[in-house]
Amino acid sequence: MRRSEQTRAEDTLLRDTSRRFLEDTYAWDEGRSRRADRADHWRFAAELGWFALGLPERLGGLEGDGNQLLSILEEAGRVLHDAPLLANVLLAPKALSAMNEAVAIPLAEKLAAGEIRFAYVPDGSVHLSRSTMRLEGRSGVALGAAEATHWLVAVGSRSVDGASLLLLPANDAVRRTDFRLIDGRSASTLHFEDLAIPDDAALARGETAFRLLEDLNDRAVIGGCAEAFGALEGGLGLTVDYLKQRTQFGAPLSSFQAVQHKMAESFCEIEQMRSLLLWGAVALDASPDERAQAASALKVFLGREGLTAASRCIQVSGGIGLTEDYRIGHVYKRLQTVAALFGSTEAHIARLGDLFIPSTPPA
Template identity: 35%
Template sequence: MDFDLTAEQQLLRDGLTHFLAARYDLESSRKAVKTGAGWQPEIWRAFADELGILGATLPESVGGMGGGPAETMVIAEALGHALVVEPYVNTVVVAGGLLARIDSPAARGVAEKIAEGDAIVAFAAAEDSSDDLGTVTTTARRDGDAWVLDGFKALVVDAPLATHLLVTAQTDDGVGLFVAGYDADAAGVTAHAIRTVDDRQAADLELSGWRIPADALLATGDDALAVLHRAVDAGVAAICAEAVGAMRKVLDDTVEYSKQRQQFGVPLSSFQVLSHRMVDMLIEVEQASAAALLATIKLDAAPDERARAVSAAKVTIGRAARFVGQNAVQLHGGMGMTEELAIGHYFKRLSALQYEYGTTDRHLARYAALTTP
């Protein structure tokens, strides 16, 4: 099988990489997340208008360019390498990919806004630490020409930035999937803002009589769960690619630092034990890259085959991110965790990635369940 990028995919990667190198510096990004709006809206607008990456992987029917999982992998890896905090995976990969697969005016309308750069969608599914999409206590009841939602959604990443919410709630026909415009000040919604350890914006959401339009319901029961699992698996594959990009940057910076930093009058890179440690880091990165590629390739396979590949990648990425991140910090010494040095920020992101869309342990359990006769 040919794993090489096509000419178009190489152009996509090179164009995005050059853009990020020229216009996405770490200092501005950290300033935005710590003291500003939490992101850079002008960068998001450029993603849509100048690069077209917000619609690159969405179908032409919603204004996209018809790309697929391979294009998503290329984009996510480049974003991870630059430590981009803008909500690409949650909005474009998970929400956009899900909405583009549902035949309804509401879904199509929001998907078109995503491709145009006019919508940020937060995925409000988790209610506790179980990550079980089928276990939902939030309820939705019909009231005239509206749905009324009551319940709680935990750690909804990107909620403070969101224009729309993708919400799961229990209906009379099983788990329901809803999409609706979101305003943190709307009646029936109480948002408790959180900044995560890796400088992402999030919130716990209390829903108490939140009224949304009747056409906000996209699917129920098995149909809703099937499209949800497909979308979340796509999100996992994307963050695996993002982690690979971040780990490559961390490894490159560590190798470069070891050549410059001297101890006992010689560079750190001249010590054999440290060289061996960096080779071990490289092996972990390459294994992670192969696992992320396999997960990407298998996204259009049968559900069980897709789930096995995705969970295997998440477990591999979790192990690699921990090993590479911790060793990079150790090899940098005390400087590794300072705000001034990039390595500390990448370490925090790699640590958080191990828990997004299911922990390493949860995916290991899913893989075991899917491979047990």
């Protein structure tokens, strides 16, 4: 938001390049033929610097800021990208920054080159025994875990004592249930059944891990909302264009005031979400409280106003909005998916409530 002219020029260049690349290689098409060239696509993304951008210079990264990182995810969302960019653009660089440099540097190099892929494996009911170093329990929904080479596994995230962050090589010994999400993305649940973990797999434990897990989950929330925002903004543009072309009762639908007001309301909601994302971008590197507030406020807004804005787009599109071949329904499904991941809307309302309304009265 407060940026020098030079930074702004860099932002614009990054966004334009990303948008062009995505539209050329990944534009929406009904046949979904775009999946064929996935390996190439990932390599090009690496060449554009997407995975180096979030890494600090000491790990050979480009040290981009929150605004720039989120702009990539927004643009990916706009074309309804379905590869696990979020974990590799926004989360893995953070986890690597927290690691021992000797281990982190080679991993960072490979991440930046697109040679390895991380998946974020949110906590479900995973427990690590400190004495035996054995892992037990079930993960939450892990986007892209089947294609990943490395898993960032959140463990015991509900308590300071039980918290650990693990880095595990993707591992056939772990039972994995793969499934698709309604927005077309692939995800898995990992089942840890008394899995022995080497000591050096734990990137952090205890309070350090607890804080890092909160940070990673907030990043997942903020980044997921950036993807959803891009999808929604694209969806509004698509819908307004359609309304200008579609004629009923002898006039374009865009000329009806009832329809105009619905789109104006969606525009208001989208602009507010853009504002919250600006806050989220700054908050990525702010204090934990501010980061948590920004993340939860975004998630709440997405789950309520964001979904409302998207459903209005379906409403004014009429029957075509219900069809699998038309994009707006997929925009809605992307938003619905993000709303469900990384903590539900109600869970984030409760969290925001705890942050804004402390349970003991101020002295």
